[in-house]
Amino acid sequence: MSEEAAVATSLPGRVTEDLAARLAPVDAELARRYPGEPGTRQPVHTVYVPADAYSAGTVAEWGGQALELLGRHAPSAGEFADVLGLPDELAGPVHERVLAKLEREPVEDLRIDFEDGYGVRPDAEEDADAAKAARLLAGSWEAGGAPPYAGIRMKCMEAAVRDRGVRTLDIFLTGLLEAGDLPEGLVLTLPKVSFPEQVDAMAGLCGEFEEARGLPRGRIGFEIQIETTQSILGPDGRATVARMIEAAGGRATSLHYGTFDYSAACGVSAAYQAMDHPAADHAKAVMQVAAAGTGVRLSDGSTNVVPSGSRQQVHEAWKLHHGLVRRSLARAYYQGWDMHPGHLPTRYAATYAFYREGMERAASRLAAYAGHFGGESAVMDEPATARALSNYLLRGLDCGALTSSEVARYSGMTRADLDRLAGRSAPTGQTGAT
Secondary structure, X not given: OOOOOOOOOOOOOHHHHHHHHHHHHHHHHHHHHOOOOOOOOOOOEEEEEEHHHOOOOHHHHHHHHHHHHHHHHOOOHHHHHHHHOOOHHHHHHHHHHHHHHHHHOOOOEEEEEOOOOOOOOOHHHHHHHHHHHHHHHHHHHHHOOOOOEEEEEOOOOOOOOHHHHHHHHHHHHHHHHHHOOOOOOEEEEEOOOOOHHHHHHHHHHHHHHXXXXXXXXXXXXXXXXXXXXXXXXXXXXXXXXXXXXXXXOOOEEEEEEOHHHHHHHOOOOHHHOOOOOHXXXXXXXXXXXXXXXOOOEEEOOOOOOOOOOXXXXXXXXXXXXXXHXXXXXXXXXXXXXXXXXXXXXXXXXXXXXXHHHHHHHHHHHHHHHHOHHHOOOOOOOOHHHHHHHHHHHHHHHHHOOOOHHHXXXXXXXXXXXXXXXXXXXOOOOOOOOO
């Protein structure tokens, strides 16, 4: 008698069939609402530049200014590490990689700003700036000099500026298409969202543009900027941000926290408006839970303290920014805003230290999980943790903190192995070290 025949059961076979039929709608809804991570590179930051200040040389200029500031106020690896409190073993590797990043790819995600950083201008002036932004950005993409991700932040869907925002978006997207095609790295940001209906309107607008230009449906996505209290908690007591993700109809790519607008809306006085204020932590915790599993990513906000003035003032600003970035990373906010070239050295230093200090342990745990080297580990990880470990290493590879050879040395895995464990597709937009 076979082992299978020796196992006794009591339930009739129709039970599983009935369950499958009963839960089929739930299965479909879970798959629709929670498709999981998009499986592509996420930039570590977004740089905002007013539209009238944007030029073809903006990205290189930011990198040059960041390098100049670093060379003037912390010219050696040891000095930079002392300012930030980095351990000796990370000083050299982090400094070396920061310098290389600022020369090779100083900006990972660029947003040409037509909202708060730009203000209200005569229509003819904004028309011209929108057309210029499309022309210059298309040229940069064509020449290979654009950041992996770039786009515009339009004006919001509130009545006073709605028509202007729609026109700017139309001019910009039309200009890109006239120059060739919509790039894969295109990102659009919708600010000051308060009600799901505004997100629904934006999704409809994207659909109208796709139809007008013969684009595939769903080609255009957008970020939702969380800057109002109503976007977190609605008048009905429900978490509005979850309803916004649904209203986007699959077009929402990420949620960006707006530090200062949101803090002001909560009544926080100017001196205490910051990314680590309790009001900010509450909003971001709601955003995090609402977005989990949906494929919609998260971005933290910014600090308005810029590294300028005396060496001591620059060092204090760097310490503050470095600490805030580290805090965000530990809380699984892997992206944030940078508002000044002087923020780039500490953005990358904090990010690189975060991935390098945990690389060996993460890779070893993953090797033990996968059975490489007959690995033994004091931690018994589950599949969900293995995915998290893989994603951790992949994020480090994407931004240039780690190299494939380093990861392979400790994990025995290739980039393709990590992609499979993390459930990622083939990497796109990857320009990190190999």
